[in-house]
Amino acid sequence: MTAPLDVLVVGAGPTGLALATQLRTYGTTFQIVDRSLDRVHESRALAIQPRTLEALAPFGVTDELVGRGNPAMQLRMHLPKRVVRMPLFDIGLADTAYPFVLFLSQAETESVLSEHLRGQDVDVERGTEVVRLERTGSSVSCRLRRGDGTEKTVEARYVVGCDGAHSTVRAQAGIGFEGYAYPQTFLLADLEVDGLESGAVHAYMTGAGMLLFFPLGTPATWRMLAMRPPGAPDTKLNLGLLQEITDRYTSDRLALRDPVWMTDFRLHNRGAARYRSGPFFLAGDAAHIHSPAGAQGMNTGIQDALNLGWKLALVCQGRAPEELLETYEAERAPVARNVLRFTDRAFTIGTSSNPVIRFARTRLAPRLAPLALRANGPRGRVFRTVSELGIHYRRSPATTVGPRPPRRGPRPGDRLPDLPRGLQARTAGPGWHLLLSGPPAIWSDERLAAALCGRDDMISVHRLGAESPWPTAVHGLVRPDGYFGYVAAGTHLEGLRDYLDRWLPARQS
Ligand SMILES: Cc1cc2nc3c(=O)[nH]c(=O)nc-3n(C[C@H](O)[C@H](O)[C@H](O)COP(=O)(O)OP(=O)(O)OC[C@H]3O[C@@H](n4cnc5c(N)ncnc54)[C@H](O)[C@@H]3O)c2cc1C
Structure with missing residues (x-):
């Protein structure tokens, strides 16, 4: 067998x-x-x-x-009488080599x-x-x-x-x-659109709902996404219907053509x-x-x-x-x-026909969003969330805070930032990575050997010196998926050894 x-x-x-x-x-x-x-x-x-x-x-x-x-950096919110221009991502992304949404x-x-x-x-x-x-x-x-x-x-x-x-x-x-299904039906098409500024995401915010265009590139220049408006003809999806809906949502003269894919669907x-x-x-x-x-x-x-x-x-x-x-x-x-x-x-705000939410969508949001986004704190938080860079596992059982964790820099459960730039690439090999900050000479080979004994084949050691996310002597263990499992200040490695004994036990020879 x-x-x-x-x-x-x-x-x-x-x-x-x-x-x-x-x-x-x-x-x-x-x-x-x-x-x-x-x-x-x-x-x-x-x-x-x-x-x-x-x-x-x-x-x-x-x-x-x-x-x-196609990396896109700009959002255009189209209102009946004006267009609000906003950056898609422009702050809170200094620690990544990819500070953009890739379409x-x-x-x-x-x-x-x-x-x-x-x-x-x-x-x-x-x-x-x-x-x-x-x-x-x-x-x-x-x-x-x-x-x-x-x-x-x-x-x-x-x-x-x-x-x-x-x-x-x-x-x-x-x-x-x-869970549940939403009652609305959505229309989606990859196609060409004449009359749209290229390279930006366009959101048309109306009382009836939202119409969105994304800069796709391949197999067509644009992805269109719209809610089938209440009262729109329940006809089979075709270019004529999409044009009719576009004309209903916007007075811009947008001409749709050459669809390569069209579908309608419900969301859950x-x-x-x-x-x-x-x-x-x-x-x-x-x-x-x-x-x-x-x-x-x-x-x-x-x-x-x-x-x-x-x-x-x-x-x-x-x-x-x-x-x-x-x-x-x-x-x-x-x-x-x-x-x-x-x-x-986000779905409720974008689609609800409730008069209060409609008012918020068409009148308040376009005014408040640029103000809120002018403040670095909220803007950074929004971008960290949407970019998924803010994901952390701080409360995971596989995350341990070592003695005297540093007040600044990444914490156990956080992702390894790409700061200084290139740090992620240096630690990209499979397995675990032990990052040592502070003068390289403070890390004694004997202590390292004792902590890593029996699993040194799975752990790469990096003496970072000044090229470190922490300003002082700190040791941090990065898991194979790029998140810190363990971080502690100082050069005593007993806590690290305990962590490894639990999650990466020494090989029995
Ligand atoms: C019309 C449409 C538009 C979308 N638009 C967006 C969007 O704009 N943004 C976004 O983030 N997401 C969007 N999504 C969702 C996105 O496509 C999914 O989140 C993504 O595909 C999930 O990937 P997955 O690998 O988990 O599952 P899937 O891509 O669904 O892959 C599952 C695979 O499993 C196979 N399979 C199923 N059952 C079996 C079986 N019993 N044995 C063997 N094989 C099996 C299927 O053939 C399929 O290839 C959209 C989805 C659809 C349908």
């Missing part, structure tokens, strides 16, 4: 592809299957946030994404990830659907059905459902998906009751779906994957305790809950 796979990845959307990318780096044995015969060719998610670009950079795909995409169609994002995997000798097994999952002792028996109707079974220690909103893995694991706000049940995990749309407000969906899924992959890899290699897997839900479920809350609020 063949040994079970470490992991079966179900679904090769952006979440599954990101997970496979990380598992490959650690040499985990896995298979990635998708029931569709080809990857997505529609644009769908159109924006990649700064944190996702950072998180994918260690795998060498971010330059390609940025090269294919790129999901088809392109998936293409870049798939090509990268192919270069690593990983092929998605397409036309292969997971139909049944059964726990058998210490593994899962996974029944797969191919397009020609033939079936086969593979055994895997863990199964990750990256299989989207209608997740089979979620259903087979008996995990609920609670739902979250999985659990992210794990025994050997089954959920990530991406299988765990949370919400409105596209703020362009968080695909980004949250990719970051779910990159939170989970290294944990599965280390546990499967016997290098980390099973308990590490419990931290996946503890860290990612609160992130998704915030996204569900934030997108619900």
